[in-house]
Amino acid sequence: MNIHIFQGFGQTMGEVAIALLPLIILFAIFQLFFLKLSLRKLLDIAIGILLTFLGLSFFLQGVHIGFLPIGEQIGKSLGAINYTWILIPIGFVLGFFATYAEPAVRVLIQQVERASSGYIPEKVLLYTVSIGVGLSVALSMIRILAGFSIWFFILPGYILALIMVKYSSKTFTSIAFDSGGVATGPMTATFILAMFVGIASVTEGRDPLLDGFGMVALVALAPILSVLTLGILYSRKEKELYVHKETETETDSYDR
């Protein structure tokens, strides 16, 4: 058996310690000059920091021995398959399910439901975002296979988003752009990204550095466009209500 579980674990822990150190120093400065917390509260925070340290170490170690190598190998074997078109549906399935289950997406959905006072039901947004991310990953597969530049997707995507902002309400604009990150959770950044690098490294004429990366960017666009679309639908509905009221009362307080 040739299994490495704790290889380099000490190094990972050292790295995590260095990563957390600046935050701890900053907190210590605030504690001395502003906060002056009691010993009990300090103890709570120390436990929190310790848990963060252990958690981060285990997470990174698991990613190093598990998700990264298998992602790359799966990418390499899939990229070498004769019927590479199968990568496109696989990309869709991965993106869809990763998002459908992502806790951060649930938080976004509740926000939107509240902002639209229930007009946009939770399920609608959940499916819109999940399908959007699925399409993004599928498009990224097409990008690798066909060798498109990332601009072909990013530029129209953001231009579309900026145009849609004009027709969407302010609240929805903020939620939309904040939600860009909800789908790019730890699973996307680890497994799916590693898989893309693997695929790019075995596909002829592709540079893993140039073509392997860029998938996260497309995944971040999907929720933005989804929320903006729903935001426009909602503001239309609101406008209708406005127009109705207007014709009834014949005032013109119309500024949306």
Place this chain on the structure above:
Amino acid sequence: MDNIKETIIEVVQSILPITIVITILQFSLIWLPTETFIQFLIGVLMVGIGLILFLLGVNIGMLPIGEMIGSALSKTKIIWLIVFFGFLLGAVVTIAEPDVRVLSTQVDQVSNGEISKTILILAVAIGVGIFVALSLMRIIFSIPITYILAGGYGMIFVLAAFTPSTFVPISFDAGGVTTGPLTVPFIMALGVGVASVLRGKSASQDGFGLIALASLGPILSVLILGVIYG
């Protein structure tokens, strides 16, 4: 206790689907050596345990730190102090962000160390820091978010013309990964704290938008890094 149970459910929910898809792929298309697959399963377990501990730690330790620093800062009412520490906090949190580490590791490996992990993490951290500072200024001076978004994306397109093409995908990915499980709640807590104390207005409207701007920063800073490299 409820908190722990909720966190466990959350983590399992976010890891399980991908693991199932990988398992299906393994036994239908891929057939990697059993050892590799077992090592992967152990890795999944470690990622799961790690994420649970990490999220609990964020809740017990990191978030209270963010909230307390946010409100302590706002109470001073000294604008430059708030903006300066906003920058530091944004940068410091990003250095500890797991997603950013994973992306940088991969970039480091794929580029054979040419774009080193440390430099990339620092660039991303500075980018986030600057934009957290900017968004705090936005809250203080009520600048519409669309101006900063349009200006930021405009600058991205200009910079991209001068940077080596390999840096473009990496920079956009860096923008995506900064919004990870540590940065988002931490920066939200900070922004909401500052907004509610400083102007006593509805925190929700101004707290939003922070994450959007925070993910603009790294795109710009990594593009600039590319210009320097090129």
